[in-house]
Amino acid sequence: MKKKLLSILLIIIISLFYIYSMITLYNKLVSNNKTLIQSALEKAIDVDKDIRFKQLNAPIWIGAVPKDTTEYTTLEHENKPTIRIKRSDTTKKMGQTEKLNHVLQTFLHIENPVNVNVLDSIFNHELQKKALKAQTAIGYIDNISGKNITNRTDSIFFRSVCTTDTLTYGIRNEVSFIGYAKIPTLYIINQGKYQILGISFIWLTTFIFLSLWGFSIKKSQNKLDAEIIDSVLDTPSDSLRQISKELLLDKKLCLLIKDDRKIKLTSQSVQIIELLLCNTDYYLSYDELIFKLWGKVECKGQERLTQSIKRLRESLKWCPEITIENIRKEGYRLVIKSE
Incomplete structure (x- = not known):
């Protein structure tokens, strides 16, 4: 970049x-x-x-x-x-x-x-x-x-x-x-046509060179991204979680992957998704989530949870296949739309 x-x-x-x-x-x-x-x-x-x-x-x-x-x-x-x-x-x-x-x-x-x-x-x-x-x-x-x-x-x-x-x-x-x-x-x-042509030629040559250089950087980055995805797919199965038929969660690299698209998550966001996936109907109450994330919290546990869910939702904007649903005054549910 x-x-x-x-x-x-x-x-x-x-x-x-x-x-x-x-x-x-x-x-x-x-x-x-x-x-x-x-x-x-x-x-x-x-x-x-x-x-x-x-x-x-x-x-x-x-x-x-x-x-x-x-x-x-x-x-x-x-x-x-x-x-x-x-x-x-x-x-x-x-x-x-x-x-x-x-x-x-x-x-x-x-x-x-x-x-x-x-x-x-x-x-x-x-x-x-x-x-x-x-x-x-x-x-x-x-x-x-x-x-x-x-x-x-x-x-x-x-x-x-x-x-x-x-x-x-x-x-x-x-x-x-x-x-x-x-x-x-x-x-x-x-x-001054000859001077103008000379200056324009130098500028155009430099412009094309830098543009191709920038393009090659982008291609290299895309190649690197593809290698990352390949490495994810070659990662041992215990670090991968199949969310849906086309959606993978890499807990080790903190990546949400679908085809050639990937979304970087925080480790805490990965933890929240994993906790919800492991429960019936992908649901957990506020208190259960707070306890599993931070243990017994004396105060401001709800505020911390709200901020963590907010960050996760921001990341999931780029992946409409899953959303976090708020059950008012009860808890959160992970909704997998592709199912």
């Missing part, structure tokens, strides 16, 4: 480990897709910036404020609109491409602001180029005015989406973007 419980416990443990492994793998795949989505959003923002700048049809000159000029010095270059980049700790750390990108976002923030629907369309297209078909949304934050715009208002959509990190642009961090993508579960599973 202990080995069977151990088998069940091990199956539960490996099943929990399997669930944990699958959740961990799924989260890892989602994390990998988050990197892909982040990259697609950065590309979409860059494409959108170029489109908005071309729409203005306004060639500009970008330059830095010379060291020997004041902050408010106006620079001119071929009569073109001039965007001045003031040196700061932030701009010093930027490369030329990054600096240009931030300057254009600052310029476009005023001249041609973001259209979130257009940006979302570009974002979705960039994901499709990466073979990821997903529902998307864009969150746009104007850090100057505090305006926060999202092109989706469906709250259900946002409950199960992969969210990018916030991307902020502009010399003064004027604008921020957040990308949302609802990735199909089948797409994620397909990405």
Whole structure:
């Protein structure tokens, strides 16, 4: 019985480990897709910036404020609109491409602001180029005015989406973007199909092994039970009592046996059955039973007898062929229904 419980416990443990492994793998795949989505959003923002700048049809000159000029010095270059980049700790750390990108976002923030629907369309297209078909949304934050715009208002959509990190642009961090993508579960599973199959195979193999092990334990137990019954049948006749044609009582092993079914009894229960069987009509009075079981009892003999009969009846629930009948205010009778 202990080995069977151990088998069940091990199956539960490996099943929990399997669930944990699958959740961990799924989260890892989602994390990998988050990197892909982040990259697609950065590309979409860059494409959108170029489109908005071309729409203005306004060639500009970008330059830095010379060291020997004041902050408010106006620079001119071929009569073109001039965007001045003031040196700061932030701009010093930027490369030329990054600096240009931030300057254009600052310029476009005023001249041609973001259209979130257009940006979302570009974002979705960039994901499709990466073979990821997903529902998307864009969150746009104007850090100057505090305006926060999202092109989706469906709250259900946002409950199960992969969210990018916030991307902020502009010399003064004027604008921020957040990308949302609802990735199909089948797409994620397909990405990790080999890992999933591997983990599932290990779990299934272990599950089958433990199940067969538990089954073999049960078979071994059944074989042992059969050997016990055989040993009972081979026991000397003085320890066996034939109750009915099909019912045997083994006084030595305290077993009630019918065919391949057996019921374990206490030694006292066996004694009570034996006492009743040895008397006419299988009947004994309360006092006779008490005396034969415990001798002369000063007090609480009836209470002890009642508890003993109760335990015997509990055991005999599994053997409806015999019952203990209470003759009110007189005694007990053993009733053998198979006779």
